[in-house]
Amino acid sequence: MTTNYILLGILAILCFYPFVYVFSASFSSGKAIAEGSVWLWPVDFNIESYKQVFTHPGIWIAFGNTIFYTVVGVAVSLFFTICGAYPLSKRDLKGKGFIAFFIALTMWFNAGMVPTYLNFVGLNLLDTRTGIIMGFALSTFNVFILRTFFQSLPESLEESAKMDGANDWQILWKIILPLTKPALITIGLFYGVSRWNGYFWAMVLLKDENKIPLQVLLQKLIIEMNIEQQFSIVNAGIYSQETIIYATIIFSTLPIVILYPFLQKHFKKGAVVGSIKE
């Protein structure tokens, strides 16, 4: 029994410690990092690294882009998802079986990287914000999850509304959607996290530096390490390449961490429904 606690404790620490280190290191001096004196707490506490990050013009443009892609992206995604999930949840809607199969197929087989890229080129959506928003609007998995939620609503609700003379549009807006708010929030969060963290297609499709989201900027800084070009490492003792990287990481992850309790609660619900949906 105690081994259980120890194992789990070690795992929890391993999952959490990297963030503690990154946080402390971002407030430490470059010198202290290089000497290896930082383990848990900041050493030579300073906020120079953050000053460097905040004064980098590209950061705020990228941050703005990420917010744009996330907010608009989630709105668009929810619209399309409801457009699909609601009709598909009606038991006697003719054609629903075929449509469900039609979209389920895309979960296992898709055209692949190159044809997808060429498709964007062909649609003139290369290097456009529209391409990023529209091209990745739907996740079939989420459509099915939302469909399950809609299916769980009692039919009598609609029937009585129809008897009172409401048409489908009013039923959807005034009755169904308010009732499925928790589901919509959950699906919205699924899409939101995916949008906030998404980098690959943004990197592939966007060339204009003013359109790239935060994660792509991070990829350039952290992975391609062209820090020297972007920041002037004048005072190498107080801050360094590493401290700036760590400060940038904290900057881009902070929103997620702040929303974390909220995310955790809803994702748990969603995962449970998703696994039981069959």
Place this chain on the structure above:
Amino acid sequence: MASNVEMVKSKKPLQEKSKFQANIEDWKLSFKKYKILYLLLIPFITWYILFQYKPMMGLIIAFQDYSVFKGIAGSEFVGFKNFIDFFGGDYFWRTFRNTLLIGIYGLIFAFPAPILLALLLNEVKNKYFRSTVQTLTYLPYFVSTVVVVGIVINFLSPSTGVVNMFIEKLGFERIYFLTQPEYFRTIYILTMEIWKTIGYTAIVYIAAIAGVNPSLYEAATMDGASRIKQMFHITIPSILPTIMIMLILNIGNILSVGYEAIILLYQPSTYETADVISTYVYRAGLQNGQYDIATVADLFNAVVGLILVLGANKLSKKLTNNGLW
């Protein structure tokens, strides 16, 4: 007599109102009842056609000597030449081997990890400890791939990385992990497939375990079974259907999702063990413009994935009488 003949005559038209006509009437009824919903389905289906099915037409370039300037219509059809180039080329064996190995290692080490976590968490009585562990292990999932790779790169840095500082304190020499091919698979599986997702995936299993009938445990306790015996004979068999469904859902992904992280983690010196089919597709296709041969590789990857999914579904049916279809 006359009435019988009339009855027979009147029966025939009723039967001739065939299935086809009944079908059309069903459709008409459905359209009438759900007018607005069908309207809603239009943008939905259009999206799938435009962004999922239309690109599939582009797969034809696997059979073409594709040139961006000529486009699909203008490029020459060369049959299976690209396939021969790919399978006979320098990169096929390396990428195929790495894809398989990373996939197999993932199956052996990364797939059971969340199951184990769920089982261990199930044994914990203390609510606060359990929810703390869950909260902490869940966190890495929400952090983006780029950030996780950034952390990994910096932690493994030979000059300032925590891991190497630790190694040095123990008296050993520092290792430049990310340039050595022999470490790549371990690093990738440990960080991306285990560390990042263990907490999140465990939730599905935790929910499944919670669904097991408690009276089964009570009966076992009365028979004197230890907790470990109960885990093996009750818990695990009960969640086996969930495990199989997760296996089927993930087995196709094992071949392809990893490339987003691998692209960030690998470098030319580690291509020997790091280059998988998908990263080759990215390099050859999107970076070097060899669209046709890259499409062949991607197609091959997709077919192998499909075979794995079908195989996993069969296995699931054999073991648990339950499959995804």
